[in-house]
Amino acid sequence: MNIEMIRAAETRLSGHAVRTPLLSNPALDGVAGRRVLVKAEALQHTGSFKFRGAWSAISALPADTPGVIAFSSGNHAQGIARAARAHDLPALIVMPEDAPKAKLDGTRALGAEVVTFDRASHDRDEIGAELSAERGLTLIKPFDEPQVIAGQGTTGLEIAAQAAEAGVTEGDVLVCCGGGGLTAGIARALEAEAPALRARPVEPVGFDDVARSLRSGGIERNNRVSGSICDAIITPSPGQITFPIMQHLCGPGIVIPEEDCLRAMALAFAHLKLVLEPGGAIALAAALFHPDAIDGDAVIVTASGGNVDAALFQTALTRYGPS
Amino acid sequence: MNIEMIRAAETRLSGHAVRTPLLSNPALDGVAGRRVLVKAEALQHTGSFKFRGAWSAISALPADTPGVIAFSSGNHAQGIARAARAHDLPALIVMPEDAPKAKLDGTRALGAEVVTFDRASHDRDEIGAELSAERGLTLIKPFDEPQVIAGQGTTGLEIAAQAAEAGVTEGDVLVCCGGGGLTAGIARALEAEAPALRARPVEPVGFDDVARSLRSGGIERNNRVSGSICDAIITPSPGQITFPIMQHLCGPGIVIPEEDCLRAMALAFAHLKLVLEPGGAIALAAALFHPDAIDGDAVIVTASGGNVDAALFQTALTRYGPS
Numbered sequence A, B: 001m002n003i004e005m006i007r008a009a010e011t012r013l014s015g016h017a018v019r020t021p022l023l024s025n026p027a028l029d030g031v032a033g034r035r036v037l038v039k040a041e042a043l044q045h046t047g048s049f050k051f052r053g054a055w056s057a058i059s060a061l062p063a064d065t066p067g068v069i070a071f072s073s074g075n076h077a078q079g080i081a082r083a084a085r086a087h088d089l090p091a092l093i094v095m096p097e098d099a100p101k102a103k104l105d106g107t108r109a110l111g112a113e114v115v116t117f118d119r120a121s122h123d124r125d126e127i128g129a130e131l132s133a134e135r136g137l138t139l140i141k142p143f144d145e146p147q148v149i150a151g152q153g154t155t156g157l158e159i160a161a162q163a164a165e166a167g168v169t170e171g172d173v174l175v176c177c178g179g180g181g182l183t184a185g186i187a188r189a190l191e192a193e194a195p196a197l198r199a200r201p202v203e204p205v206g207f208d209d210v211a212r213s214l215r216s217g218g219i220e221r222n223n224r225v226s227g228s229i230c231d232a233i234i235t236p237s238p239g240q241i242t243f244p245i246m247q248h249l250c251g252p253g254i255v256i257p258e259e260d261c262l263r264a265m266a267l268a269f270a271h272l273k274l275v276l277e278p279g280g281a282i283a284l285a286a287a288l289f290h291p292d293a294i295d296g297d298a299v300i301v302t303a304s305g306g307n308v309d310a311a312l313f314q315t316a317l318t319r320y321g322p323s
Helices: A003-013 A026-032 A050-059 A075-086 A101-109 A124-135 A146-165 A181-193 A209-216 A242-249 A259-272 A278-289 A310-320 B003-013 B026-032 B050-059 B075-086 B101-109 B124-135 B146-165 B181-193 B209-216 B242-249 B259-272 B278-289 B310-320
Strands: A035-040 A068-071 A091-096 A113-117 A171-176 A197-204 A254-256 A298-303 B035-040 B068-071 B091-096 B113-117 B171-176 B197-204 B254-256 B298-303
Touching: A003 A050, A003 A146, A003 A181, A026 A035, A026 A259, A026 A278, A035 A146, A035 A259, A035 A278, A050 A075, A050 A146, A068 A075, A068 A124, A075 A091, A075 A101, A091 A101, A091 A124, A101 A113, A113 A124, A146 A181, A146 A197, A146 A298, A171 A181, A171 A278, A181 A197, A181 A242, A197 A209, A197 A242, A197 A278, A209 A242, A254 A278, A259 A278, A259 A310, A259 B310, A278 A298, A310 B259, A310 B310, B003 B050, B003 B146, B003 B181, B026 B035, B026 B259, B026 B278, B035 B146, B035 B259, B035 B278, B050 B075, B050 B146, B068 B075, B068 B124, B075 B091, B075 B101, B091 B101, B091 B124, B101 B113, B113 B124, B146 B181, B146 B197, B146 B298, B171 B181, B171 B278, B181 B197, B181 B242, B197 B209, B197 B242, B197 B278, B209 B242, B254 B278, B259 B278, B259 B310, B278 B298
Parallel strands: A035 A298, A068 A091, A091 A113, A171 A197, A171 A298, A197 A254, B035 B298, B068 B091, B091 B113, B171 B197, B171 B298, B197 B254
Antiparallel strands: none
16 A cells, blocks of 8 residues: 555545545644644545545446445445445445444435444454355455555545645644554555654554554554444454554554543534544544643644534533533 | 725635635435535634634734724624734724623633623624724724625635536525625625626524515614524624625525524534534525525535534534434
């Protein structure tokens, strides 16, 4: 997965993906103690950056592909469903039964067939492989797939250009991290376009497989794969493709309590007018509430998704909203 | 107020204002029965388009200006406060005492001095003129001021370009309308850049001064100037400068119940990941819930502000959020 693949993905995405803005606000700068630039990928089609990877992968398929299958907690699902429909391809999505209702509904509304499974007792990779074989569908993995990583990497090309416009050419780029598709893609794009910007994964306490893998130098696994409000970024372990890229290019991981995501969601509501889901707010939470983990006068964060149920969003506002 | 002034304002705003995205979502298209393109000005600095007019006016002042004064229910206030601070100018803001707390707090946080008044018993124009004379400050009116209208008009230049990129070159552009600064500015920009796009003001029931003025051909006044959740767009009457422009260029006004704004806020939350305030959601509400008032296969709406208190936003989600 190299920079040429990211540039080619950018060409295929042109006119189809949103070039999301890089937002800022003096109140957030005040909380963080440094400039904070927020790449607002919640505004991407389907409410998360996942649309980029989905479009990149589906637009690269041979013309005679009969259909696609994906397994996802919901954001990859919606990205695949929308990109598949635009390409007139049937999409079958395997989702955990405890996925947020907003994500299950959103995926079905985009015309995909949804099959649910129990996250604790079944392995989604196995289910995906089985259904894929049965129906002759092309499996599009959520992160460990070169064209998906290339699509997510287009976020990094935009960050490099937009940060330079804002006068920021060095510092940390905090990335909400599950399996590492977005992190690895951004890291590869920054290596080429803004080498003094350094991608760093952010994960919730208890699901810090990437941070631990970066420390140990080998792929580490999480003990649990459910039970977090950060459902979007809960994966068993970094990928075979994403991990070596992250190991080569990323700074140390940052691991923070998931409750901080709710605090960050309330501040994004108040100051950025942006709806974020917990997993999509974790990089912002790290910038705002864990400034000692970061170096430099400015920090860039991905606000990677906003597919949150109304009830949980209201909880964030009730607990941490401006009074 | 001509197109050259808008283009000059665009130059002064370049690198200082956010080029907000034009968002869309198939679920909203489904509700509206046509394509809906949403100019997301809630993402502008200070949470509303008002920053554009404020920056335009303040950046055009003579270098020896001692300071500025503005009267505003909150969005113009914050725009002026932030633009003044960036220009190292003191700012005094006269605000109604019933303005949303988010707006009062936001204005103070941006370093402005805030003076409150009772909207029912006092005329803000008089208070503004008095304080302006007393302290030698330059009054920057919220809408009936050529450089302010020119700044708001830059929204129209962006809409013309972004709509063309999306393949939309004709149809209605629905604008959340108070005194008509944004509406007139956009109308003037569209006249030059996209003449088959037509600006139309949208107002809440009971505060439809602009719609009635366009019908009667003379400036009409509202009976009330408070008591609406659409505080951002409640003004006594269209301006002496804005009205003739709107009369010349705009289509008929659309008047809708304010409750529809809460419904639109819930859908913007669910599908656009955008936080809107009631007055900033009224054009979207017209597009979604009053499709018969509109012609054409596509409609463009301004989502002009997002400075809403958490409690009211939660009310919108509780009443109309996805279950």
